[in-house]
Amino acid sequence: MKDSPARITLEEWDARYAELRAAGLREPWYGGPLRRHVDEGGDYRLLRLRYDNSAAALRLWNFLLTEEDRLREARRQGKKIVGAMKDLGTVPVMAYSLPNVTAFYPDGAWWIPCVMELGSKDLEIADSLGIDESFCPVRAMLGAFLTEAHFPVPDLLTCNVGATCDDFSAIAQRLNGLGFPILWWETPHRRKPARASGGGTGEDAVALPGGLIAPREQMDFVRSELERVRGAIEELAGGGLDDAALRDGIRVANRMRRVLAELRQLAYSAPVCPIPALEMLIAEMLALHFCSDREEAIRVLEELLEEARRRVREGVGPLREDAVRVFWVNPVADLRAMNILEDCGGRVCGTEYLFSHTLDQIPEDVPPMQALARTALADPMVGPCSDRADRICRDIQLFGAEAVLVSRIPGASHCAVEGALIHEMVRERLGLPVQEIEVPPLCDAVAPTIRTRIEALIETVKARRKP
């Protein structure tokens, strides 16, 4: 059996899976060949992707693609299901702190049109409701709710609004108008604490994850909003969600974030890239919501981390050593885009997928509700673009990226403005080449354009490398 790291197709995975099984691979209950997700689940996009060939990657993919089964099993077992929308990393930490509650992000439906190559009709349903392609692909969520084909209707739906995302807020409101009750909770636009003026004292400030600060008043407000969420979860669960349980929940979430932090450090800074971009994207996504099984999500990431460590030790990886180090901004609606970068001779060295606050540790030295409020306020979408650009610049330097790729989300109203600001700030401060692409849920039709733009970026970096 060949154990050297490689990126392989689904067809090659059939043979690889047989090899691994023959060599004694032991899998969890959701294991099996990847092809079954195509044959049984209609996930046709898998036929077009290239995957890491490790057993750890196999487990990661199988875990991701069986979330629906876990949610239905949770319902069968009588667990309460919370659909957390838009907060990206806060409400699930609360929900998983109770043993009879599980949580997931209906937001994740934005990948359904990609994974099923539009076979799910979710976008058509959104169209029929007046939520057309001028909205972000997360509009697929509407179809998913109405058909109930991808996840069970949650017992409680929460949605973070305010300074979060208009696309999402508008789509969630449409959902609400269709008869789905939603608990709305607010996060204000994060601002800098006021400085002292006129002989007075400055505004009381608190530190947030990611090196940010905010006025204490804002944190107190978000905490009070999260208290409403806590009350709703308690009512749903029929039991108290006390601070001790929340502290435990935060500790476990932080454990996962530590695993992910080391994995990112290795994947984005090792001389030879140990784990490809696509698997890293999925790994980062797991930190948001645990893919409906918190403990197993940690085990899945730990195995991937172990594989990364081994490869780094041995100096091997699926990509060439001279791959151009690219920092990736924004998540992609089509997973294939991550492959294209590597096909063009690039590798991902740092990411900002709009949820960098879930990569940071949740503070454990303050009361838990306060800690969660600080985390929610650190959301990159909540603050000014300049904060986001600061972090991007910092991480570019940390991981030694040589170029930046800003991937716009079609229809997402924040992207058009943010992309331009980030583009300019990165180029001005670091002098790195920046390229923008737009990735629709199925990028095949525009793949040549995307490829050309990425190739131009790669060539620019290579030219700059020459002495």
Next chain:
Amino acid sequence: MCPFARAAVETACTEPGAAALVATTTCDQMRRAAEFGEAYGTLPVFLMHVPSSWESAGAHKYYRGELTRLGRFLRDLGGREPSKDRLAGVMEKMDAARRALLDARPGMTSSQFAVAVAAYYRGGVLPLGLPDRGGEVLNSVPLAVVGSPFFEGQAEVFGLIERQGGRVALDATTSGEGSWPRPFNRRRLREDPFDELADAYFGSIPDAFRRPNSLLYQWLRRELQTRGIRGIIFRRYVWCDTWHAEAQRMKEWCGLPMLILEPEDDARLRARSISRIEAFMEVLR
């Protein structure tokens, strides 16, 4: 970028004598436009967070806090903190202006009303010669205009509607009556004008950005019936997600003929929009 947000920030940043730019977070586009203004302009920028959610006491309190913060910002620019009486006086003046506008509306053409509303927004000063209460423009089809705000120079649409035999009996756009607070409570105005100010605005504005947006539909139901509206012209700019998402729901909900327009980013109506309004009015007449 949304043409309204861009025009608002560009106008503020190039307006001679402007001391600052005050923007709100009621949409992403305006929030980011304010950032542009701050990054590339020379004016101090104040970005006020207006909570989308309104059902919790915390959101009301936060809004009041933002008004206080705005007050401090204006004071730092050289303004003076108003006494209770002075604040109440200004509020009374604005309240009276809104009342006068509504009273005069039946005797005004749509264009006249649009001009008067624009004047009100420039500081509560109404044009001279508002008609007395009770006048009426006869034999025209009453319409509502709902959705994204107008900016100056876009009032041409009102004239076009009139020429086609209609009149805008309800301007429910963000720049029209849809952004007006409820009438102030006289007793509370005397006792605690600031509290009444916050409550009258935050507690009653029926806009599409609010979560939930039930206030919008409650208000529209009442006003559409009261004013005998027979058709709706719905406006939304490119990138205006909050209004855009309401278009189809509103169409299904109101049971009235509805024309959805996507205004261009300049003041003049384009031929396509003109034809569509003409066709719409032809159906309604």
